[in-house]
Amino acid sequence: MADVALDARISEKAKLALRRIFGAASRATPTLLEAKFGKRPSWTVRGESGAIVGAAMVDEVPGKSERITILVASGPDGRLKDLEVLAYRESYGGEVAQEAWRAQFRGKKPGDPLRVGRQIRNISGATISTNSVSAGVSRSLPVLAGLLGIP
Secondary structure, three states: OOOOOOOHHHHHHHHHHHHHHHOOOOEEEEEEEEEOOEEEEEEEEEOOOOOEEEEEEEEEEEOOOOEEEEEEEEOOOOOEEEEEEEEEOOOOOHHHHOHHHHHHHOOOOOOOOOOEOOOEOOOOOOHHHHHHHHHHHHHHHHHHHHHOOOO
16 A cells, blocks of 8 residues: 655644644654555654653545545554544545544454444445445554554
8 A cells, every 4th residue: 555645734634633632732743654554644642741642643545436534543552532534535425524423433442343334333325435444443553552552
C-alpha cells in the first residue's frame, strides 16, 4: 500500500480532531511512522503534565472508487479513544463519518474482532466503506500500541 501524505486541508482537520479527542491543552508531536503498510503521519500526544495521554495516526482505506482518509486515536492503554473520518470522497455512504457509527469502535483494543455484521454495524449501501474503515482500525491499533510501547 502507498505512503500517506496530508494536504493542507486534511492536515488542519487532523489537528482539529486531535484537539477534540485529547483536549486543547494537549501537545501532539508529529512523526512519520513506518508501518508494514507504508509511511503514515502519526502523533504522540502529551497532556499538561507531560505524560503521554495517547497516540494517533492517519490511514487511507479503499472506498468503492475513492480512498477514505481516517484518523485513529488511542489512549495510553492502547484502547481506541476515537476515530475521525478526515475525508470521505464517495457520493454516498458518508454515514461512516457520523458520531453514532464511529462510537461503536471506542474502547476496542488491538486484536479485538471488528467484523462488520457482528461487532460492527453495517450501513446499507456502504458495505465497502464500513468493511474498509473497520479493517483500517484493526490494523492501526497494534501500530499505535507499538508507538506507545505496549507489547
